[in-house]
Amino acid sequence: xxxxxxxxxxxxxxxxxxxxxxxxxxxxxxxxxxxxxxxxxxxxxxxxxxxxxxxxxxxxxxxxxxxxxxxxxxxxx
Amino acid sequence: xxxxxxxxxxxxxxxxxxxxxxxxxxxxxxxxxxxxxxxxxxxxxxxxxxxxxxxxxxxxxxxxxxxxxxxxxxxxxxxxxxxxxxxxxxxxxxxxxxxxxxxxxxxxxxxxxxxxxxxxxxxxxxxxxxxxxxxxxxxxxxxxxxxxxxxxxxxxxxxxx
Numbered sequence: 001x002x003x004x005x006x007x008x009x010x011x012x013x014x015x016x017x018x019x020x021x022x023x024x025x026x027x028x029x030x031x032x033x034x035x036x037x038x039x040x041x042x043x044x045x046x047x048x049x050x051x052x053x054x055x056x057x058x059x060x061x062x063x064x065x066x067x068x069x070x071x072x073x074x075x076x077x
Numbered sequence: 078x079x080x081x082x083x084x085x086x087x088x089x090x091x092x093x094x095x096x097x098x099x100x101x102x103x104x105x106x107x108x109x110x111x112x113x114x115x116x117x118x119x120x121x122x123x124x125x126x127x128x129x130x131x132x133x134x135x136x137x138x139x140x141x142x143x144x145x146x147x148x149x150x151x152x153x154x155x156x157x158x159x160x161x162x163x164x165x166x167x168x169x170x171x172x173x174x175x176x177x178x179x180x181x182x183x184x185x186x187x188x189x190x191x192x193x194x195x196x197x198x199x200x201x202x203x204x205x206x207x208x209x210x211x212x213x214x215x216x217x218x219x220x221x222x223x224x225x226x227x228x229x230x231x232x233x234x235x236x237x238x
Contacts, residue, residue: 031152035172047173054174058145 136160140178143168148176 018040027033032051039047056063133149134156147168148155154169165181 029152030150031172032150032170032174051174058170058174058176060145 132156134158140164140166145176 018037021027021033022037028037036048036051038044039051052063056066133147133153135147136159137143137157138160140157140159143157143166147157148170150170152169154167156165156167158165163183167179167181168176171177
């Protein structure tokens with residue numbers, strides 16, 4: 001999600017955002033997105049955290065760095 | 078100007094060049110109508126353009142060059158081949174957010190063929206050796222049989238005397 005407005009909308013109403021994601025067939029074709037949605041439905045926060053960590057590791061970054069990047073994006077740092 | 082009784086017909090004759098294109102136009106329209114009718118009667122053939130699945134990947138000097146952005150996040154495999162073709166690696170994102178690599182290495186076909194031919198030669202030689210030893214055995218038996226026959230005859234001769 002590169003659109004900051006989209007991130008803001010997702011933060012304001014996460015449930016509506018997730019519903020939009022689930023309704024998007026293109027997104028649901030992606031096995032990783034499908035797995036994330038499944039984990040969200042099950043309330044598997046540990047699984048989601050693990051996935052986020054894996055994604056960060058593969059992109060040579062850390063969750064902390066990503067968090068800092070997002071916060072600086074919104075002028076919170 | 079002398080009186081010409083056919084003068085009145087001149088305009089009619091002059092009209093002919095105008096009438097001809099009109100007739101041609103009518104014929105042309107008729108043809109167009111016929112063609113359109115024929116085309117409408119033909120079943121409409123929908124041409125589906127099949128999109129060939131595109132393969133993602135590139136040549137690399139080393140697999141360490143590959144970044145996460147090189148692997149598509151839609152679950153498709155990306156193929157990376159070393160420049161010297163010593164190894165090919167396929168990579169895809171797994172559902173848990175890790176990149177799964179699968180390596181393909183070339184099989185040394187020539188070495189395998191050489192081993193096979195070596196075995197074939199060995200087999201052929203061993204068969205020939207077996208044949209020779211079999212013949213030698215036969216000859217040995219024949220010689221021993223021949224050697225045993227004269228001794229018997231000598232004994233027999235001696236006993237007769």
